[in-house]
Amino acid sequence: EAQVTQNPRYLITVTGKKLTVTCSQNMNHEYMSWYRQDPGLGLRQIYYSMNVEVTDKGDVPEGYKVSRKEKRNFPLILESPSPNQTSLYFCASSSTGGGITEAFFGQGTRLTVV
């Protein structure tokens, strides 16, 4: 079954404690992205990757890092989380960029930073 898997689904952490949210896809997609979803703001892109070792900033990259060492994995790293990073996070993948082909989304990770 084609899917994008995020872990964990729920996470509560304290300010400043480094964390990683994992994302893995089994469709051999080149493009992967991270979004955050906040009420009234929709989804905003954090980072995206066009292929292995190729990443670039989206609209709201501050406070986040990503890496793409393997095609299937695209982890999101928060080196020093702050309460304003409390949000619902989604990973997505697609076979091409520019949204031409369907983007497949993970189930989401609800992060709370206290």
Place this chain on the structure above:
Amino acid sequence: AQSVTQLDSQVPVFEEAPVELRCNYSSSVSVYLFWYVQYPNQGLQLLLKYLSGSTLVESINGFEAEFNKSQTSFHLRKPSVHISDTAEYFCAVSSSGSARQLTFGSGTQLTVLP
């Protein structure tokens, strides 16, 4: 730069009534347009998309959207809604030829009442 405006944050409607969810976009170049649906506690799923050709596009579950270039709109319609259509709907735009992925609107919560 591109942007998407969804004019209604909440749309309540009775079962079997028609519904229209409005979406306007801005972009200085040609665009691809999408509607995604998010059911409770799930990720986003592609509902329908406009890439080129016929300006009227349809989904398998009875939704349709019409690309109107002069009005820069891509409104989503369904002639008769069901309880199961209750979800949040996101309009998204991607500029053709762009390496970036999707820019989302803020979402419209459709609630179908019995």
